[in-house]
Amino acid sequence: MTSTRDPRSLLPLTPVAFEILLTVSDGDCHGYQIMQAVDSRTDGAIVLHPGTLYRALARLLDASLIEELTAEQQRPADDDERRRYYRLTKFGREVLTAEAERLARQVREARARRLVRS
Amino acid sequence: MTRSPKSHWFEVALLLYPQTFRARFGDGMRAAFCDQVATRRTERGTVAAFSLALRSILSTALHGIVERRAQWRASRSARTRTALGRHLRQDVFFACRMMRRQPAVTVLCIASLAIGIGASAAAFSLVDASLIRALPLPSPDRLVVAMETVKGTSSQVSFENLRDWQRMAKGFDALSAFRGQTVNVTGLATPGRIRGGFVSSTFFAVAGVTPAMGRPLVPADDEPGAPPVVVINHWLWQGLFGSAPDILQRTVSLNNVSFSIVGVMPSSFVFPIDGADAWIPVRFYPGTLTRGSRQLIGIGRLASHTSIAAAQSELDGVMASLVREHPDANKDRGARVTSMHSWLSSGGRDQLRMVFALAIVLLGAACANVGSLQIGATLKRRQEIGIRVALGAGRSRIIRQLITEHLLLAAIAGAIGLAIARVLVPYVTASPLPIFGLSRVAVDARVVTFIAGVTALAGLLSGCVPAFHWAGHTPVDHMRGANRATGDRRLTRMRVLLVAGQVGMAALLLVTTVFLVKSAVATAAIHPGFDGARVQTLEYRLPANKYSDRRQQILFHEAVVARAAATPGVKLAAVGRGLPLSGNGDNAGIRVEGMSPTEDPRPTWFNTVSDNYFRALGIPLIEGRTFDERDGPEAPLVTVVSHTFATRVWPGQSAVGREFEVAGYPVKPRVIGVVGDVRQYRLVDDVAPAFYARLQQNPGIFNTLIVQTTGDPALVQPSLRRAVWDVDPDQPLWKERSLQSLVDVGLAESRYLSGALAILAGGAVLLVIAGLYGVVSQSVAARTREIGIRMVFGADRGTVLREVLRGGLRMTVGGLIPGLVAAVLVSRWMQGYVYGSSPLDALPYAAAAGALVVIALAACYVPARTATTVDPASAIRD
Secondary structure: OOOOOOHHHHOOOOHHHHHHHHHHOOOOEEHHHHHHHHHHHOOOOOOOOHHHHHHHHHHHHHOOOEEEOOOOOOOOOOOOOOOOEEEEOHHHHHHHHHHHHHHHHHHHHHHHOOOOOO | OOOOHHHHHHHHHHHOOOHHHHHHHHHHHHHHHHHHHHHHHHHHOHHHHHHHHHHHHHHHHHHHHHHHHHHHHHHHHHHHHHHHHHHHHHHHHHHHHHHHHOHHHHHHHHHHHHHHHHHHHHHHHHHHHHHHOOOOOOOHHHEEEEEEEEOOEEEOEEHHHHHHHHHHOOOEEEEEEEEEEEEEEEOOOOOEEEEEEEEOOOHHHHHOOOOOEEOOOOHHHHOOOOOOEEEEOHHHHHHOOOOOOOHHHOEEEEOOEEEEEEEEOOOOOOOOOOOOOEEEEHHHOOOOOOOOOEEEEEEEEEOOOOOHHHHHHHHHHHHHHHHHHOOOOOOOEEEEEEEHHHHHOOOOHHHHHHHHHHHHHHHHHHHHHHHHHHHHHHHOOHHHHHHHHHOOOOHHHHHHHHHHHHHHHHHHHHHHHHHHHHHHHHHHHOOOOOOOOHHHOOOOHHHHHHHHHHHHHHHHHHHHHHHHHHHOOOHHHHHHHOOOOOOOHHHHHHHHHHHHHHHHHHHHHHHHHHHHHHHHHHHHOOOOOOOOOOEEEEEEEOOOOOOOOHHHHHHHHHHHHHHHHOOOOEEEEEEEOOOOOOOOOEEEEEEOOOOOOOOOOEEEEEEEEOOOHHHHOOOOEEEEOOOOOOOOOOOOOEEEEEHHHHHHHOOOOOOOOOEOEEOOOOOOOEEEEEEOOOOOOOOOOOOOOEEEEEHHHOOOOEEEEEEEEOOOHHHHHHHHHHHHHHHOOOOOOEEEEEHHHHHHHHHHHHHHHHHHHHHHHHHHHHHHHHHHHHHHHHHHHHOHHHHHHHHHOOOOHHHHHHHHHHHHHHHHHHHHHHHHHHHHHHHHHOHHHOOOOOOOOHHHHHHHHHHHHHHHHHHHHHHHHHHHOOOHHHHHHO
């Protein structure tokens, strides 16, 4: 959904929401794929269980940052039919970009104060 | 896929989620759980998989509880919002219907509240502008006025003392001298006069504002011999100099001295004391620079974290040391630090507070009126309310309904009150009282906020009485009482109390109004001691450096009088330094025979006049003669004294030929005549002793030209200007006005106050009429059946009429007594500005009580007549 909303109005995102959006920005994923990707990307610092993941997914869906793929949309033929696939929306990408830029600015500031080893 | 025990537990955890959530995400969550556990088992074995499954189930269960709680909260607030909106719409709709069903009560209620809200909002706009709103300068709470005191009485400040304060007192960021005085502007097309502010260079630091162009005054400008410089205000730059861009290269001639313009203040800058057009170094104000001369106001900006009390105690110490250093000049002297806002608003403050308090009393009377009318109206609604309660309307629902009705009434009244306030504000700002901040009075956001607050309060106050009363009854109570003739006894008693309260408040307002009207009448009857009809005047001040010689001054004044006297339409011409009621005048200390040498000279009013002064003003000669050619500059010093002077100093003896000593004059003047007394400063002041010197023996640079005309005084005005400009075309003139206009200003103050109070009292009387009429007619309507029965048993119409009137009168008297007692207290507070009355003067109380009784009888008469026309047969049948 293209929205006239300002992406910055949703910032800052929670770490879980940011990680989910980052994951689905690579391509359509189902719940467990997201859990795996987040786990490996954060070296286990963020472990998602189904409760955490799906409550976060529910909020992202309500905010139109991601959308659920329908049965007709492409999915592997031998897939578990219970799985639900999610895709980043255009607005979701704008929000993700805005959040990434915000974090980058923060890191720049921290680096300028020599708080981050480059 | 077969289910493991772990997936059973996961299913249980899923049950904790709201059903909608489960339906939407349950499958995905199950799949994710199974994938997660299966992968872990493959990678790390069964134990690790079991541990992960446990943590996952626990986490999912916890999130389920959180999600259920979040959804429950969201749905509850949505439900509440919807229900509230629906109820509010219903309440408003129902309230509109009730208002339409009883138009007379509705109109009376709205009119009452609108009068109360409008009057109190207008009074608030004045109080806010004068007493509440901060001064329009940075950190206004740190601005103070520092004055000297002499034996505890406030006095102006000596320049030398002020310089010592500046040097020694550390509790001030800046301290400056200030003296407001109009100055001549010459070198332009028409010589003019502007408002000058004679200040020390620290003035701009005190104000906390810097010029928009150029620079402020600096300490070097204070030094004797420094080039004359001036800072002008934005409006002078625009008006006098046509916004000239090279203004900082220009000069302006003020009091015949050429000043370089070094700065222009921003347009927003208004200094609240004597708003000046130009700020001039104080050394250019004549005679200010010695320790003994006290003509300045000290203004200061406190250092941050310094309180007024701390600054006061510091200046006390400084002044004590200055008294020791300069015992002659500073004998009995002290210092007083006051907040600048409080100093500015001290004039008329009591009157303002009184008007505001009485406006609130009127608003209270309006609320009481609405309360009493609405009690009567809701008595009729017992059955309706009973049905609503029986059908399940809760206690809070009934309260909300009744309060909504009153809030709606109040909101409409508030809108009308706003319009009334807008109509009243021009009247308020035309006040002749010396009130600070009149130019700031407006119906602005603050007044609208006040109206909104007062409206809500009035709605709640007038609505809560019937609301809580009805809410406390059971449906059966309502239904049973629905047809009872007299309604609920407690409610009726409350209604009577409210009407009596209104009468009391009206009595208070009426008594204060009669006091002020009486004062206005007494002031108008005061004979000022002169005849102001057909007298035209103008003022001028000669530049001291151009007319420094006494002889030059005498020649100028004589030439002006001669030219003015020769003008067609002028009967007599004269000059005088202090025209009565103009605020001008001198005081001189005198010593007379019999005074002990240690006694201080008596301060006595003193005026310098030309020969025809007394005749032109119609001041009668009582004894001896007035001034003439014999009393030339070199002739023996002579004086004319006022009647009070003569009778106080030489009681029972002739004053002519006597002499007395004038402080500062080496020669004793000899009295040649006695003239009638004149009210010099204010009409309402007691007559004070006065003496006069002849112009030729005591000339000066300031004078007022006075002419008695044969026709309309305004017609000779252009000729008077020419008479002066024929002598010196560069001489500025100002205050061109008739003497009668000064008398009118003197009368306006008491007229204004009595007018303002009359409006409030008029409003209160209207409310009393509405209240009594409403209550008595509602009670007659409710008692129709009872009256009918009594008439069947022989009561005649006269008895019924008397009884109804007696009921109304009882309420009136019940309210009158506390109202009159309150008025006694208020009238003591008013003594400072009521002329010719004492607080226990019987007339205002008798007049107010009499008027209210007559008004009450008139208001009750119509419903009483209705009661006598009741047809007994139909009353019993109905």
